[in-house]
Amino acid sequence: MLGEASHGTHEFYTWRAAISRRLIEEKGFSFVAVEGDWPDCDRVDRSVRRRSDAPDDPRDALATFERWPTWMWANEEIVDFTRWLYTHNGSVDEPARVGFHGLDVYSLWESLREILIWLREHDPEQVPAALAAYRCFQPYEENAQEYALATRLVPTNCENEVVDLLVGLRERAAAESDGRFGVWQNAEVVAGAERYYRTMARGGRESWNVRDQHMDDTLDRLLRRYGPGAKAVVWAHNTHVGDARATDMADAGEINIGQLARERYGPDQVVLIGFGTHHGTVVAGDAWGAPMEVMPVPPSRRHSLEEVLHGAAPAQALFVFPRDERLDLLTDELDHRAIGVVYHPERESWGNYVPTVLGERYDAFCWIDESQAVRPLRLRPTSLAEPETYPSGV
Structure with missing residues (x-):
């Protein structure tokens, strides 16, 4: 499971794509499942698996995404990855072709x-x-x-x-x-x-749990559908991927797909990878349904995980957490940035963070000190739909 600290950061998408390509090519992973709607992603799946009733260019399928926030999946970074997937699938027999599926509940x-x-x-x-x-x-x-x-x-x-x-x-x-x-x-x-x-x-909190339980059940159905030995790559926000029991979400009675996967399959069969950044730019809206903007991501607040890594880590880094060592960074609770599709940079001093025990929430962590905004396809959303996990939109 590959996370992200926002739905609008270029590096989160490109790093997840690079990791996913290696998992598919070198480890035989079966499909990619994302925090997106099933019908929209099914059109992309048909394209990348080269179905006769689907466009040859996955970009055409992504251009049909209409639900706000369209940039979350209809972006140039996903175009690049799905075109690679289309090409990869052309080199293997049809039963071995890698799928692209949506896990979410909104459609x-x-x-x-x-x-x-x-x-x-x-x-x-x-x-x-x-x-x-x-x-x-x-x-x-x-x-x-x-x-x-x-x-x-x-x-x-x-x-x-x-x-x-x-x-x-x-x-x-x-x-x-x-x-x-x-x-x-x-x-x-x-x-x-x-x-x-x-x-x-x-x-209350129950609707969050209904949503993540649905995503967990969908992932399990897909794994069973692909058959014995199937392996999945999941792309979703850190708040879904990182084990909720290592955050204040547990105090609120919230669960997520990272926790549920560890419980369902066992921690040795699941790898949870978080992502984070210290400063840069991001695509988001200032209200639900508002026009997308390239917004500044200001330097992280004091005593946060991001401030610690900004001072101590390389500009880009991968941390793999040992299970048999107890390092302060992995066992102390630190505030960890979480940016939703609705974002207000001026609220960094009191919002946008989740208290986290890093070494318990993730198995590994990808760090990008300075990040830039994702490149959206220029689409016009036709419906605001429901206020998804309002007000944060993760």
Whole structure:
């Protein structure tokens, strides 16, 4: 699992791409799974795996990303990596081609539409269940906040319709084709999103846990789908990748995919790698749905992990943490910078940091003292959608 301290830093993307290329070429890794939506990433997956119904250039698939923040995956750094993946897959047999998949939970309406399109052509008997779920959500006009609010005001929701749809698709998916797996996964997204929005409306920390549990379950389904010996590279924010038990997230009752993977597979089968920077620039917005900007990343605040490394480490470094040594840097709790898609550099003195025991949160750490902003594709988002992990957006 390869983290990032922001969703808008060039070096985090290029370093993860370089590591992933070596894992694929030298260690036979099976797929890359990212903190992105399943339907959007499925179009990229079809392109990089050279499907006949997909564009030859993955850039064309990335150009269809519409959900804010589009720059998170629709950027030149991802174009470079997915083009490399397309070329790599051209040199191997089709069953050995490396996939690109989304783990996240937000694409409720997009996934419902994908389900209906697929079922009408391939499994008409299941269409009534899908239509029932779609019609239940239809009054909310693709506004997740309105649905979430409605579930608080009246004792009705779409949970039963979603469960009926999911059960029917799950029963038929186990031994079927890629198309069947994709429609099942879209149903899992619908189920996860419906639960996420209901819990988000109630407030508190549970919606974060619903989201990371969904990502963990999706990763496990993919590993089982790829078969015995499958290995995955995960790209997500440090707040998802780094073990939550080594941060103040645990005090708040929050879990994440790094912790869940260690618990599910064992710590010897999981490598968690964090990323950090001291100063530079980043792409972010100053409010949810705001235009993206190249913002300054000011020098880190006093006594933070980043200040310690700025004073003591090389300009670029990889730290691999020994399990049998107890170094102060690995066992002391230090503030560790976390920048979301909504960012206010002027709040560095009191926000944007997660107290962290570095050697317990990660197995290794990539350090870039001075970093620069990612290079977004010039797209126009069509929907603000829900306030994802508001206000930080990680």
